[in-house]
Amino acid sequence: MSQVNHPVMPGDQAVQVATQPKMQKPAVRREPDRWLYLPALAYMIVLTQIPFVLAFWFSLHAWNLLVPSEGFPFVGLSNYITVFFQDPNFWPIMGHTLELVVGAMVLAVIGGTILAVLLNRPLPGSNAVRALATVPFLVTPSVMALLWKNLFLSPSTGIFDWALHLVGLPAVAWFSSYPLESVTIIVAWEWTPFVMLVLLAGLQAIPDEVLEAAKVDGATALTTFWRVVVPLLRKPYEIALLFGTIFVFQTFGEIYLTTGGGPGIATNTLPYYTYRTALLSFQIGMAATLGVIGVIVAILAARGMLRLMTERS
């Protein structure tokens, strides 16, 4: 076999090494203390990777803390079969998870786009206004959700319902009639400023000449926005979606403090259901199974998003 068939290593000195086989080390000065990343790496492995491996191990066992006599028998994939085919709650809960993530992200992207475009204009007091618009993203989510439930979306004391009443509409029992939608609204409210900030940064990176050129070519404001601005904002949109999706998927306190997952299982999402199975019904084996499924879902989502993000660059 000749050198032609050698795989070319990505990036660096492979070619050099191949042409000068006697040269031992490429001309890179060896830095001392190359172990510096190890403590952080070890910390993350111990706190997240090892627990994940344990979760997988637990998921192959039947383990109920409330029935200690059962012990810890190995059951293979039977927990997975139970979850996928026998648990009547699982698929509806996956549906709720999807509804929450998609609903909140769609609303946040629409709201974030409108705000970013408006805040990108020259505006008296723009710094203060931008800072104010960031606030919903900074406030403690669980605490704010509790207040949303009682101060805004409550049919008796909520200001939303008072406003509805003003225009002659009947009060809405938000959390009992539209529990998942109510949680979605709260989460969307929290994430709108994040989308806005990312898009605003993207808008400010667009050179003025590009917009000037569009204007000179006679494009209307709307055409310029759709044909010029939006394509240039592709990366900011992708990043806002990737981060938003991953964090919204983990929504927990907002559900815990408003609906507690109910009524019934109406606002259970996959992470919330995992928590309940573990710490309220103590079915450790089952909860571990749900956790592993959650990781797989998250990895698939992140992978898909990362592919979207890298395909063009």
Add this chain to the structure above:
Amino acid sequence: MQATYKQATHKQATHKWAQSLWTGLTYLLVFLLVFPVLWMVITGFKTESAAYSPTPTLIFQPTLDQFALALNSGFGAYLTNSAIASLVSTAIALLLGIPAAYSMVFQMSKKGSDDMLFFVLSTRFMPFAAILVPLYVIITRLNLLDNLFTLIIVYTAMNLPLMIWMARSYFMDLPKETLEAASIDGCTTLQKIVGIVVPMAAPGLVAAALLCIIFAWNDFFFAVSFTYTNSPTLPIMVAVFSSNESLFLAKVSALATLIVIVPVALGIYAQKYLVRGLTGGAIK
């Protein structure tokens, strides 16, 4: 001549008019967006009966009673737990994250650095619920349930990836020549990190630390899973407070106002760095 002049001023006037219309719309939308927080603050200054009035009242006798009540209901203990958990976990994240980011930017090959970044990202993207069960089992076995130490350890794990990807993004902007010169002058790695890299990247690192504090401060998931009576943090106090009282709107609003002051103040201070930090420099 005059006609065109008139036309131009007319056009200019409509243009100006449209501009102020957009400006007004912007103010209105931002006001609506922040309104829930504003209304919470206002409600904190009301009496319970005013807070429960079916018609929202804007004119009322403001009172500090609810704030006093919140502060006298064990606020100090919760505050101490929240402060220690966020500050200590952030300090450890800085201590572990800065050397790791230094190594990624100045020592590793491109591929090694990218692999490490991928590992860091996937660590932060993993749903916490997935590792809840094993962590709970380990923590129970080690007798560390309901212990502030546990929260610190867990928050460090939650924030370390963020710290690393933020620090990495800022270190990448530093001039490599300065560090090379320092190496030639015989500086040790520690001297380079403490004397050159950290001071030069200070604003970014401060922003990273503030973001870590905000995330730890705002956490509800780990706090509710791992703490009960010995080490609950402020978000837990809100949950307890609202379930123990029959009329709680004004009290909880006052308490919530006290709690959110910290993340709002830190976040606005670090505003310039928020986007860049969270997205690891993908958006600058």
